[in-house]
Amino acid sequence: MVIGEAACQVIPAHGSGVASALYAGHLAAKVGASALKQGETSTRALWPYSHKYQSGRGATLACYDVNKLVVESLTNDQLSRLMEYGVMAPEDTWNAAVPKPVSMSLRSLPGRVIGLIKAPDLLGPVVDMGMSIATVKKHYKNYPREYDCEVIKQWKEKAAQIFAPLSKMG
Numbered sequence: 001m002v003i004g005e006a007a008c009q010v011i012p013a014h015g016s017g018v019a020s021a022l023y024a025g026h027l028a029a030k031v032g033a034s035a036l037k038q039g040e041t042s043t044r045a046l047w048p049y050s051h052k053y054q055s056g057r058g059a060t061l062a063c064y065d066v067n068k069l070v071v072e073s074l075t076n077d078q079l080s081r082l083m084e085y086g087v088m089a090p091e092d093t094w095n096a097a098v099p100k101p102v103s104m105s106l107r108s109l110p111g112r113v114i115g116l117i118k119a120p121d122l123l124g125p126v127v128d129m130g131m132s133i134a135t136v137k138k139h140y141k142n143y144p145r146e147y148d149c150e151v152i153k154q155w156k157e158k159a160a161q162i163f164a165p166l167s168k169m170g
């Protein structure tokens, strides 16, 4: 089992990784202890660690990776207007810092819409980001529950396909 920095479990929005490493360590210890108790320490027996992490906190961090890649692709001027006009709301910074799943409160929507009217060039990146986040979230929630080499290979290939256009944006 790989945890923490070695497993790329940092929060993409700001690079913090202590909480993820502690959480993953706790999860790995619980799964490992149970496997040892049953005298079965195969990859299959330890897989619940991977599934639980990737479909939970891993999904949240992957969504912030989308957020990071799209934000990085913007020009300085677009970034300024993203914040100044309220397309990006204070709650986004809070959610990313915790991290809580990427979400938008109903209360923040009018401000964001007004921001997008003032800066229509941001509409494309924001829509792309929202759609990619939904796709990534679904894909990570469906992380293989059981250890099966072929299924995992397919899952990884799909993840790479989803991220490929985003990685090229910057």
Ligand SMILES: Cc1cc2nc3c(=O)[nH]c(=O)nc-3n(C[C@H](O)[C@H](O)[C@H](O)COP(=O)(O)OP(=O)(O)OC[C@H]3O[C@@H](n4cnc5c(N)ncnc54)[C@H](O)[C@@H]3O)c2cc1C
Pocket: 003, 004, 005, 006, 010, 015, 016, 017, 018, 019, 021
């Ligand atoms: C400058 C900086 C500031 C940061 N600030 C924050 C912050 O404010 N908040 C936050 O949450 N995160 C922060 N992080 C990230 C955080 O430090 C890491 O995410 C976290 O330490 C990961 O914990 P870890 O145990 O996985 O890895 P590490 O803390 O890197 O521990 C790995 C250990 O393994 C040792 N090691 C490596 N190779 C071997 C080997 N072959 N044999 C034996 N030992 C080995 C290393 O010496 C190290 O002690 C920061 C990182 C940096 C670089």
